[in-house]
Amino acid sequence: MIAKILRGNVMLSVLAVLVSFVVGGVLIAVSNPAVQQTASYLAARPADFFSAVWNAVFGAYDALFRGSIFNYQAATPAGMIKPITETLAFATPITMAGLGMAVSFRSGLFNIGGTGQILFGAMFAGWVGINVHLPWAIHFPLAVLAGVLGGAFFGSLVGLLKATTGANEVIVTIMFNYIASLLLQYLLKTPFLQAPHNINPISKPILDSAKYPAFLGDQFRLHAGVFAMLAAVWLVWWLLNRSTLGFQFRALGHNPSAARVAGINIGLTYVLVMAVSGALAGLAGTSQILGTEGSLTTGVAASFGFDAITVALLGRNNPLGVLAAGILFGGLRAGAVTMQASQGVPIDIVLVVQSMIVLFIAAPPLVRSIFRIRAERKEAAK
């Protein structure tokens, strides 16, 4: 039984994360000045060296823990739980966009356009959030809806191009990322979005009536978008496993020619898949603009568009897996700041850990060979 779980995909994801942390630890040790110094007299006093390694690695990961889950050194209870709220605040847009990518991957489309779709979501939601004046109960849902539709619109364009011209969605989405970010750059210098009397490319602040409520109070960045994220997890699970639309998405993903013979309209399904995928990325955009950011800038999507791809892969395109991976990535992001501040460990180490995770996920045999797990024998008697 244990052997079977070990061979499963879930275990592979967990092991990939584990190995990445080990590699990260090695890098932390190697880049640590105390370790470098003690290494020069390693033969004479090995104990110094090993305690330096221990201090460096433990200190760094301890800081990561304090920055992302629970700060036991904080003076106030609010300070203690702040790290986990930070983690969730980062996890919210990453998970939302990750769900979008997962939907497209499950349907056989490799949507690389998370960034562009997040930006479109943020632009649409931002415009409504700045320029419309309505009570919160109407204004906020309207702004979120605008963001979701913005992402869906930008995503479905890709589906439409693929359906009508056979254009490769990978290339199209990459190019669309440029279009979206350059369009935002341009609009932020025109009166359409730019705040008046401002020379920086930044919009007017989002009206309070369009914002996700900060349900823990204003000292926390975490906002009600986290509930929208949980709802999205459930919604995507339901879509993929219970709805006929999701069934057709998956059929297309696994075997397009069988889907065609079964009477599924392939072109229309491409458009729908990309619309749903883009809508979820657009939702991530609303979490940024209506939740944490407060006004539109060119950096509104951060690196979430690409994190989303990693998170979808790490979560095996399964909604709950994506949620878990999203929280992990949120934690890495939140903790990296503390790690740098308190231990002087470069923030890039976290990027390396993230990249290693991708590498190990992409190469399951590597993880298998490290842990000596045999691949399940596929060949049966013929």
Place this chain on the structure above:
Amino acid sequence: MKLELRGITKRFGALVANDSVNLVVEPGQIHCLLGENGAGKSTLMNVLYGLYQADGGDILLDDKVVKFAGPGDAMAAGIGMVHQHFMLIPVFTVAENVVLGHEPTKRGGFLDLAAARVKVREVSDRFGFDVDPDAVVGDLPVGVQQRVEIIKALIGDAQVLVFDEPTAVLTPQETDELMAIMRQLRDSGRGIVFITHKLREVREVADQITVMRLGKIVGTANPSDSAEEMASLMVGRAVDLDVVKAPAKPGAAGLQIRNLSVWDHAGTKVLDDISLDIHEGEILVIAGVQGNGQTELTEAILGTQGKTSGSILLEGKELSGRSVKKRLDLGLGFVPEDRTEDGLVADFTIAENLMLNRSDREPFARRGLIRLGFLKEFAEAKVKEFDVRSQGIETKAGALSGGNQQKVVLARELSRKLSLLVASQPTRGLDVGSIEFVHEQIVAARDAGTPVLIVATELDEATQLGDRIAVMYRGKIVGIVPPTTDRAVLGKMMAGISA
């Protein structure tokens, strides 16, 4: 060289794929290894070829025990294998493929292609293979590609040649040519192991027949034994190879095709002005060598062919211009030629595959939601009715044997009200037991009054199943004849000569 396998046992977990198998192949002999899919024939040969290590038993060459750690050892010892799925690189030429792995090298590390070409030509001439060493493999017909595989084995000076289901991919003509090649190799003193489940071929070419069932040798047979006797030995019960059916009672014309032409992507006319009727309660078989427009005809009826002209009337309703979905709704049942590619989603469960083309319809779905309860009930019932052997309805379709996969496709297509059943090579790659079942189901559909169109590439199937046979050649119908027509006449028609 004499080959002997003594007490070979091979296990995969709890499954015993080979159970103390003994086999002797004399030089100058064609030894047929006959058995259904899953009987353990391929496993045995993979043990011989060094791909698997046996859990027990010995391999003896000329009475000396040998051990093969891998295919390299087996090849060096003089054993050659022609795989069911060719191990060729399509973009390489014949000569390049043949020398792959042991390339003749000139000084400085350059590939000596001239030497490779000479070798290929030499073997090709010696056995009359007629293979051009400079042809790109991907451009060659399947039958010729197979000869390249044989040349590969012969250049390694193989004394024992194993053919693993070699005729599965061949047309009748190519099969005949392959038989001739096997006889010639035998006469040159080589030992031939011929793995198959096709009885006609066995009886035609074998010197010695060994039958395997469920991993064991269950007996030997003589080429002069009847096909029924051999089939019974294979399946382990009495088998009726003839299709049992009452005379057809044709009714009104359910399908009327008028002046149908189809063009492929390159703009070539692949179907040329076809007109035919299929009546309710009759089976019309389209016979012909593969690639003469049969696939295009069935796909034109389904609606997945691009450019078409002419009309297709199903129960008086025009199909041309309608979507695939609409045609399925009008009662078109479709069993595709390539079931793993077009008929099933391998990663879906049996249950999911059973609703593949009705997933958004009552009773499978309501208000956009899949009715899991109904699906479970439906799938359980169909698995039972169609005798799909599996671990249950949650088994992935890709994990099923070919026969059981086909049963899933048939169960899906036959469990709704049909106004036409189109089935392309419905028994391709199936074992005897499954073929019998599939034929029964098709005849039952006919007897229920459904017009049936079958595409067959094997003459036996065409004459046994069909109430009328339409022979196709190069996108045209050569003629429509009764199933009692002489085989020789049918063969000529398949070559384009009308009766």
